[in-house]
Amino acid sequence: MTNSTTAGASAPAPLTARTTALTVHQTARPDGFPTREHFAFVESEIPAPTPGTALVETLYLSVDPYHREMMDGDFELNAPLEGRTLGRVIASREPSLREGEIVLHRQGWRTHALVAADEVRRIPAFDGVPLNAHLSVFGGTGLTAYVGLTRIAQLREGQDLFVSAAAGGVGTATGRFAKLLGAGRVVGSAGTLEKVEYLTDEVGYDAAFDYRAGPVGEQLARVAPDGIDLMVDNVGGEHLAAGITALREFGRVVRIGTVGQYNTPDSPPVLFNHADVVEKSLRIEGFLVRNHYDVQQELYEFAVPHLQAGRLRLDETVVDGFESIVDAFSSMLRGGNVGKMIVRA
Template sequence: MARKNHTFYFAERPVGEIVPGRTFNYVEADAPTAEELKDGQVLVETLYLSLDPAMRGWLQEFRSYMPPVAIGDRMRGDIVGRVLASKSSKAKEGDLVYSFAGWTEMLILDESNINVLKLPPGAKPTHALGVLGLTGLTAYFGLSKIGQPKPGDTVVVSGAAGAVGSVAGQLARIMGAKHIVGIAGSEEKCKLLTEELGFDAAINYKSPTFREDFSKAVPDYINVFFDNVGGEVLETALHLAAPFSRFVMCGSISGYNKFAEGTDGIPEIAGVRNLYRVITHRVRMEGFIFTDFLQEVPEARAQLAQWLAEGEIKAKETIVKGGLKVADTAINQLFTGGNTGKLIVEVKPYEEVSNSSVINQCFQ
């Protein structure tokens, strides 16, 4: 019997949360085979699928830094996969590869659409989707290019127990910040930040005393604010901003599910009522995405790999088991606080497909 393949195709633009079984169609078909390969192509089996907040915006009709996913298209996303067969000089059978391949179990890819993975000592394949991938690069460039923490600075990170925030706080310490505060959505996550990830203080934004707790956690003023949340959290941070502070505008996840008709598909993120402080305190607020710095990615990734190998950075992950079919349910954890660190779907465990040892280099 021919091997079957499963793929999620985009079916309906959601107004609020992604609805399992409705937003996407889960389709079964015959799997591609090695016999179908052309020169320069590889047959790849997905092992791990990255789930990211940015995906929610891709499902709307407005164009941001990427065009929206078209109805009927395979849902896009980053994967780590294994090469099953190859007609490419770039990758051989058994290699681990990274690709922006989308929500599917198997597919044929041109060699230009893959990167062969060579992981640093102690690293796991999933790290290529997190601390050594988009997550780590976003935190790294946001801090090094915009935040630029200096000795003595107070750095505050919102969404600090998430994929980007958990790395950003650790990088702030490495880059010399004096006092690092994390904002998270539960007491358990706050405890993780201070006891495992090296934050000096952590505050629960769901607490009824959040604003008071925020003020107490900041010894003077905020010099660098790394924002993943927006809304009330951003407003409160502006109230505590130091003159000439730097606000790194990375995300506004508090409003990603708030869409309404007549808004051109733009999320209704709560407005900030004290923007006048940007003027009075000469605050620099700058948005970015990691692809703004593509030429510097190899150097940045190598530095992150070194810090990971040395134990300077700890990678936090939430890995959802159950195969590809759970992806359209698991993605909502991003918006309900269900994940800690990087959210990943285990499509097929790496242990099942390889007994190879870790290679002591970073990405090719």
């Protein structure tokens, strides 16, 4: 497992050594944290493209917190898991998909996929931008952070921001984007002292705290004694309650996820002073990034020059080997990653 905060290499070599295809199936519903027993690696022949399709060989895969929530019922059992995947076209019977082209698709945890033209997004090549960035800062993770700040929170220059789960993929991207967009004080929470130090030393957070070290509300008040204008919440629970208390008049909460409850569905409800929402004219709004794909080009135009100039860096934990994907997913759920968790096939 490696952490990356700099631009890396271009696309890895094709997986031509594989003679069979592997697909990961979910075989049971987890009760709490998923384990290896909830998954099966299914081997099959590498499929041949049919008219109108192309064969894509996987290069990089994304494992994300939302996968855990969908495993409770949205994913079909004994069927391939969905997920964002970057791959190279290695055979094609679809004229618009050329061999050697790099594409993104959502057929998920598999080494090979047959795709139609309308099932993929072609990945643009930018000088100095590694391929894996299209699953982190330019992928759904970065797009979530950018949309949250610009469309939902409507961040204005000088405003102060609190980000929960700040050392994850969305959290690190949010912190970096917020600074580039002119935010004032940016503070965050993380699950270890090492991550807290990473946020302040590497990502650019003005302050951060270990949420395991004491009540979140007290620690947030310590690092943001004058309150906050915005909260980007990836956790829910105690974090959300603390953020609502700390918000100033006309404050906004951007709800992105509830990772604190994905493995503990019986968690107690969030307790906060509901009168604050009215008396401080607060706004609490959630969103799904799939409803904002029209912002993708704007994200490129904003972020690519910053990355090329060194003002924006990648925060990634990269795990090698397709067979490591279940372990990478489990590690991510338990906080074993810094930045975006990516599997390099």
